[in-house]
Amino acid sequence: MLQKVANFIQDQCLILPGDKVIVGLSGGADSVALLHILKELRGQLKLELFAAHINHCIRGQEAINDAVFAEDLCKSWNIPFFLKIADIPELSRRLNLTEEEAGRQVRYDFFYEVMDKVKGNRIATAHHKNDQAETILHNIIRGTGIQGLSGIKPIRDGCIIRxxxxxxxEEILDYIKMHSLSYREDATNADLTYTRNRIRNRLIPILTREYNPDIIERLYIMGNIIREEDEFLTDYCSKVYRELCTLESGQIIMHLNKFNACHGAVQKRLVRLAVSKLRGDLDGVGYDHIDAVVTLARRSRTGTRTLVPASGKGCPVIVAEVIYDKLIFRKNNDETPVEYYDELLPVPGQVRLEKLGLIVTAEKWDRKKSLHFSSQCIYIDEDAVKGSLRLRQRVKGDRFKPLGMNGSKKLKDYFIDMKIPRDERDRIPLLVDEENIIWVVGLQLNQDYRITGSTKNILKISIEYQRDNGG
Known part of the structure; x- marks a missing residue:
């Protein structure tokens, strides 16, 4: 078995010469065997070995005895030992997690802490083939996709190795017996309250006895096959994602037609990628959430949206919406609508639209000076202005005459033609006088206020953005 594990380590590139490996040592047979094997291979693999143990405060004196055993074992084998005591029952109540979930979270946090302390680069856990079979069955029972069917990876996150x-x-127990190794029994492994224990102690024995005596090996091989195919799909979809997506102002934007041309399996992976990049993870994201985004994209109705929920870990709600030829993913910041504004713009002078992060300045302009039109600066015929200048939000029924047109156009239709998202329209101020919209700020000037050969007096109107306001 020692050589079998050594070959697996080499084939999977789990440990390289000079690596510092932290072993998660519970004191049970599996982790004791792992620590012993790595100790025996220490010279061959040129590694440094450390052990980390957590007292979960679940089994009273038995847990204390486990910690004493683990520490004594490491002293006898000359392996540096680290101990953490964590009240898992209390933590699970406080975080609204199961004891299994809370324990796992604490364990890995502690392993990373030890790895940082010793400047290590590998965390070794004692998962074996039976654990692989249990994990795959557990995932099937809960409902899973191809990633869940692949089970436990030999290496995860570049540093966690199995x-x-x-x-x-059975091979591990034979190894323990051959080397006369002591270990601790965890009574909670027989507690059928836990789903995994019921799978281990009830389901797998039935499957082995009545359906396939080689079920552990078959599930292990299946996991390997599916994991290989999953890795190919992951790599392929990452390339497609880079071709289809851009990141703009914190939003992920996909080309809608190209997205819809992809196979459904690829579409779902692209959605998962986009959501995970914005959220940080996919905790709490199920098939229905992903499928809702794919359905939204296929219908391609601009202005429609769906939500991917937040997680218990603080990940935000993600909004997926179709805006013309784009599928857009963004964090739902729950921004309140911009309050209606209507501000006098003195000439000369300026007005600050604080909620838009915008300063608008008006000044008289010498006709002899050159004109530098841009999206942030226009020049208008002062004599065409009727009364005072104001900056206000759009209202229902607004119309204006875009530059180059003879007739007027509904502002709403103009926004639609310009593909301005509905959520952004209230954040676009309008420069008006007492009768007309003069400038859709940053976008379009009114034909009747343009500079002509007969213009005598010129006003320069310019804007300055003070911050990124998301619109």
Whole structure:
């Protein structure tokens, strides 16, 4: 078995010469065997070895005895030992997690803490073939996709390694017996309250006895096959994602037609990628959420949207919406609508629209000076202005005469033609006088206020953005 594990480590590139490896040592047979194997391979693999143990405060004196055993074992084998005591029952209540979830979170946080302390680069856990089979069955029972069917990876996140995945629990117990190794029994492993224990102690024995005596090996091989195919799909979809997506102002924007041309399986992976990049993870994101985004994109109705929910870990709600030829993903910041504004613009003078992060300045302009039109600066015929200048928000029924047109146009239709998202329209101020819209700020000038050869007096209107206001 020692050579079998050594070959697996080499084939999977789990440990390289000079690596510092932290072993999660519970004191049970699996982790004791793992620590012993790595100790035996220490010279061959040129690694440094450390052990980390957590007292979960679940089993009273038995848990204390486990910690004493683990520490004594490491002293006898000359392996640096680290201990953490964590009240998992209290933590699970406080975080609204199961004890299994809370314990796992604390364990890995502690392993990373130890890795940082010793400047390590590998965390080794004692998962084996039976664990692989249990994980795959557990995922099937809960409902899963191709990633869940692939089970436990030999290496995860570039540093968490599972050197024993190539051996069964029976092989580990034979190894323990051959080397006369002591270990601790965890009574909670027989507690059928836990789903995983019921799978281990009830379901797998039935499957082995009545359906397939080689079920552990079959599930292990299936996991390997599916994981290989999943890795190919992940790599392929990452390339497609880079071709289809851009990141603009914190939003992920996909080309809608190209997205809809992709196979449905690829579409779902692209959505998962976009959501995970904005959220940080996919915790709490299910098939229905992903499918709702795909359905939204296929219908391609501009202005429609769906929400991907937040998670218990603080990940934000994600909004997926179709805006013309784009599928847009953004965090839902729950911005309140911009309050209606209507501000006098003195000439000369300026007005600050604080909620828009905008300063608008009006000044008289010498006709002899050159004119530099841009999206942030216009020049108008002062004599065409009727009364005072104001800056206001759009209102229902607004019309104006875009530059180059003879007749007027509904402002709403103009926004639609310009593909301005509905949520952004209230954030676009209008420069008006007492009768007309003079400038859709940053976008379009009114034909009747343009500079002509007969213009005598000129006003320069310019804007300055003070911050990124998201609109």
């Amino acid at each position: 050197p024993l995945l190539v051996v069964t629990r």
